Amino acid sequence: MQKLGDFKLPHFFNYPPYFTLQPVRETSEKQIQLWKELILDYCRIQKIFVIRLEEEFPLFSNSVVERTLSHEAREAFLSALVAEGRAEWLDKGRRNCLILWHRIQEWADIIVNFVKDNGFEDSVMTVEEIRSGIESRGTELQGIDRTILVRALKLLEHKGKLAIFKGTSTDDEGVKFSV
C-alpha cells in the first residue's frame, strides 16, 4: 500500500481522474466526498490543523501518476469541508483553511475529559500548559492549534465550565476550571 509519511493511501489515490475536477455532477459529488474524507483523515493522523493553499501540501500531489490538484480543485474541496462545518477559512482571500477534524464541540469534550482525568476540576492552568504541558503529552491535546484551543475554551466558558482571565504577565491567558 502506498504511503505518504505514516499515512496509508487508498488505492484510488493513483487513479488519474481523481486529480481532475469532474464536471459531471454525480461523479463530482462522489469525488468531493472522497477528497473530504481523505483530507480529514490525513490531517488527523498527521496532526495538521491549517492548510495553506499557496504552499505545497503533500496530499494534493501524486508523484507516481504525476498529477497535482489545481488551485481551483483545492478550493472546491476545502469549500466543501467548510460547508460541512469541518473547516473554516481563516481569511477572506481563502488562502488559509483551518481544518476541524474534530469539531469545536468535540474538542471541548476532550478538554473536559482531560480535566476530569487529571483532576484539574478546580485548578488553574495557562492555555499554553494545556497545549504543551506534561499532562497533555500523549493525549490529543498535545500540540493542538492555539486558535482551536481558545475557541473550545470559549465555548466551555459560555457553558460555565471554566473562566478565562488574563494572566499577570502579558503573554498568556489562564483558565480556571469549574467542571
Added chain:
Amino acid sequence: MVKYSREPDNPTKWSYLSMLQNLEQKKSFLISRKKYPKLIAAGMSNFFSKAEVTSSGRPVLLHNEVECHLLSAVDLEPEDHRHFSLLKSGLLILTTHRLIWLLSSSASTPTSASAIPLAAISHIFSSKKSLKSVFHSPRIRFQVLVSSDGRVFDPSSGSGSSSGSGSRSVVVTAVIRGKGDCDGFLVKFWDSWRARVWETTKISSSGSGSASGSGVATGIGGGLYSSDGSVRMVGVAGILRKEQEMWESTDKSLQDAFQDLNALMSKAKEMVMLAEKMRQKLLSGTSSQTSGTNDEDMGSKEEMQDWLLSVGIISPVTKESAGALYHQQLSRQLADFVRIPLERAGGMINLIDAYCLFNRARGTELISPDDMLQACSLWEKFDVPVMLRKFDSGVMVIQNKSHSDEEVFARIKSLVTKPEALRTGISPTDAAMTLGIAPAMAKEHLLTAESKGLLCRDISPDGFRFYINLFPEIDPCNMYFVKDYGICSTWIKAVSTTGLGIGERSSTFR
C-alpha cells in the same frame, strides 16, 4: 479598306463579313448615287432621325427609356459626309433606346436634336489601338442601317411598310474631342445595344406576336428586310448574319445568366414593383384568412413563395409554416445525398462537413448555411432515415436514425476496459481509430459517455484523456475496501501488472 473588328474565336469569319459588307456598301452607294440623287441632297441635313427636346434643352425620353452615358464635344460623321450632314461638337447621350446628339453651346439651348435608334445599328466596331489613335481623338465607329431614302432606318416608323428599304448600311464615326471616358462609353454602348430594351417595349405595345424583334421571318419578296422591318436570312450573307445573331444572342443570354450588374440595375424598378405586389398579395392573403383555408389558396400562395424565393426574396410569410416547397425539395435532396457520406464516416457526420460536401456536389446554385439548417430541421416532419442532432457542446451532426447511442457506449466501454486503457486511459484519437469515425465525432461520443457516468476525464500536461469511471464503486465510509470482482479490482490488477506495485508506474510507461 477592310474594316476589322477583332473577334477572338473566329477572326477569319469577321474579316470576311466586314469585307462583304464593305463591298455591299460600295455597291449600294454607287447605285444610290445614280438612283436617288435628289434624295441625297435632301438627306444632307436629315440623315439622322429627329429627336424631341424639352424647353430646357433636355431630350424627351421615350417610355422606359433610361439614360446610360454622356459624352461632350462629340462629332458625328457619317461615312460619306460629302452627301450626308456632319454633326459637329455636340453632346452625345446614350440611352437604352437611342443615341441622341444635341447641339451644345453655352449660348443657346438646343431646340432640336438628332437621334439614331439603337435598333438601326447593325454593328459596333471595337476600338483599335494603333499609333495613329494615340495622336487623334478617340473614335467610336458603328454601322447604321439606312433606309431607301438615305436616312437612318427608323424601325418604329418603318415597320409594316414593305417599301423595299435598301440593304445599305453606313458607317458612322463619333469623334470624341472632349474629355469624356471613351472606353466606358463604348462598353455601355455595347451593353445597351445588346440589351435590346426597345424590343421588349415593342412586344408589349404591339400585343400580337407577329412583330417579333429578332425576325427570323421567312417571308416572300426579295431584299434583306422582311415585311415587318426585321432582317431576313437569305443567301451567304444571310447565313453569316444568322451566325452573327446566334452568337450575339448566346452572348446576351450568358450575360443575363451571370446577372450583369447593369442589367440588374435596369430591372431593379421591375423587381421592386414585383416584390411589392407579391408582398401585398401574400399579406392580404394571411390576414383575411377565415377558419376554413382553401387548399387551392394555400397552393397558389406556396407557388408565389417559391417564385419569390427563386428571385432571392425571402418569403414575408412566417418561416414556421410547413416551409416553402423549395426547402422541402432541398430537404429531401439533402437526405438522399447525405446517405453515402454518412456510411463512409461511420454513421455520424459533422454538419459543417456535410454542408461543404453538399455544396461541392451541387457545383452551381450553392445553398446558404441557413438553407442547410432549415432543410435539416424539416427532416423531423418527413420520414427520412437521417436526423440532425445537437450535442451539449453545441456541435451539430447528421446521424442515421438507426444510430444507437447505447451501441456506441458499449463499444467505448469495451475499449476503455482493456488493460492498456485501464492504465493510461484513452484519447479521442484512440477512440476515433477504434470506432472508425472522425476524431471530433469521437470526442463528442466520449463526452456524452462521460455525462452518462461511464467515463471520467483526466486533464494533464499529457492531454485530455478518459478513463473508466471507478467512483461509483468506492464507498467513502470504507475507502480502503476493494470489492473482489468489481471494476476497481480489475483496474488495480491491470495497473499493478507492470510489476511495480499498486499504482506505481515506471517513467517509461506512457
